[in-house]
Amino acid sequence: KDDRSRFWAAYKRVAEEHDDEFLERYTSDxxxxxxxxxxxxxxxxxxxxxxxxNLSPDPDDTTHALLTQxxxxxxxxxxxxxxxxxxxxxxxxxxTAIIRIQCIAYASLSxxxxxxxxxxxxxxx
Numbered sequence: 001k002d003d004r005s006r007f008w009a010a011y012k013r014v015a016e017e018h019d020d021e022f023l024e025r026y027t028s029d030x031x032x033x034x035x036x037x038x039x040x041x042x043x044x045x046x047x048x049x050x051x052x053x054n055l056s057p058d059p060d061d062t063t064h065a066l067l068t069q070x071x072x073x074x075x076x077x078x079x080x081x082x083x084x085x086x087x088x089x090x091x092x093x094x095x096t097a098i099i100r101i102q103c104i105a106y107a108s109l110s111x112x113x114x115x116x117x118x119x120x121x122x123x124x125x
Contacts, residue, residue: 030119037116044109051102057092 027123030122033119034116034123037112037119041109041112041116044105044112048102048105048109051098051105054098055094055102061092
C-alpha cells in the first residue's frame with residue numbers, strides 16, 4: 001500500500017469515530033430537550049386552561065343582574081328595572097394584566113412546542 005491509501009484509511013477511521021461520538025452526544029441531548037419541552041408544555045397548558053376563565057365574564061353576574069331586574073319588575077318598580085343594564089357582560093372586559101399574562105403563557109407554550117419540533121427534526125436528520 002502506498003502512503004496515500006494509508007492516510008485516507010486512517011482519516012476515515014478517525015472521522016467515523018468523531019462522527020459517532022458527535023451523533024451519540026447530540027442524540028441524547030435532543031432526547032433531553034424533548035422530555036423537558038414535553039413536560040413544560042403540559043404544565044404550561046394546565047396553567048393556560050386554569051387562566052382561561054379570567055378571559056370571559058362571570059355568568060353569575062349576569063344571572064344576578066337579570067334576577068334583580070325581574071324582582072324590580074315584579075315589585076312594580078319599572079324605572080329601577082330599566083336603569084340597570086340587562087346584560088352586565090356587555091360592559092365587561094378583561095384587565096390588561098390578564099391579557100398580558102395570557103399572551104406570555106401562549107408564547108411560552110408556542111416556543112416550547114417549537115423546541116420540541118426542532119428536536120424531532122434534529123433526531124430525524
